[in-house]
Amino acid sequence: MIMTKPADHPKFPEEKIGVLLANLGTPDGTDYWSMRRYLGEFLSDKRVIDYPSWKWQPLLQLIILSKRPFSSGEAYRSIWNEELDESPLMTISRAQKEGIAADMAERFGDKVVVDLCMRYGNPSTKERVKALIEQGCRKILFFPLYPHYAGATSATANDQFFRVLMEEKWQPTVRIVPPYFDEPAYIDALAQSVERGFGAMEDAPDMLVCSYHGLPKRYHMEGDPYHCHCQKTTRLLQEKLGMDPEKITTTFQSQFGPEDWLRPYTVEHVAKLARDGKKRIAVIAPAFSADCIETLEEINEEIKESFEEAGGESFTYIPCLNDDPAHISALSGVIAENLKGWIG
Known part of the structure; x- marks a missing residue:
């Protein structure tokens, strides 16, 4: 007997594999409030500053976040990409995503979707995970772009990724790319x-x-x-x-x-x-x-x-490796290795 779905059955897109690149993050602007939001999120992370909240938060909220946004904003203004109105990290990360996406398309066609998120600020991990799921990604490879593992970088990015997955009714199958410091x-x-x-x-x-x-x-x-x-x-x-x-x-x-x-x-x-x-x-x-x-x-x-x-x-x-072709090739190679068994 051929089973058919009822007319009101929810529709799902064609299944694909998502690759989500993650970096630290960037403020949305160099003004006081943009800097304060960004620094507040970053410095409230227990993976970064693990002091007890009762001891750390009053110092952070009343003193550090009253002064540091001014000095940090000045530092960011000295390097800001005025043309695109964003930090260099965002400009470079986008170029990396585009380079890797082109490589994945050459290797796997349209079966792999590459996206980018930030641990702090925008685009947020939550926003981009949900976007991948909406595109039909039932498998997601999460790639913190830190060659060396540290709790304050790789682990907190992973933590946030899994927190987002806790909100999903139908969780995708996931993998985490390990450190690649000796690749x-x-x-x-x-x-x-x-x-x-x-x-x-x-x-x-x-x-x-x-x-x-x-x-x-x-x-x-x-x-x-x-x-x-x-x-x-x-x-x-x-x-x-x-x-x-x-x-x-x-x-x-x-x-x-x-x-x-x-x-x-x-x-x-x-x-x-x-x-x-x-x-x-x-x-x-x-x-x-x-x-x-x-x-x-x-x-x-x-x-x-x-x-x-x-x-x-x-x-x-x-300079950092940024979107240098040798770097994009190295990152794509790491991704392809970690996609084995899923595709290719």
């Missing part, structure tokens, strides 16, 4: 970017500084693997480039609050390098998949200033 194609893309950076310099640098986003040391001691992942990336990059191990170093930036963070601190270490006679340095930020406030403003302005004030003469910032 050969990612290391190759990093090495190529360093070689291009060195090639554009008049003289080879005395030191290559690999500056990673910082993390409280306590998190590392409690089992977060981020520090180990970063150290391995530096070692693999050094080996790929055939560099003298004494001419490449790992440092950490963006410290916040009174706790001791992973060391050495980039801003202090580059000044020490200058005082020790390393007058020419290049800095790369392997933990960031796209240039953002921490690279374009913090590294290329604050950290550069620290180096020059200590006597440094030549400071070169090597």
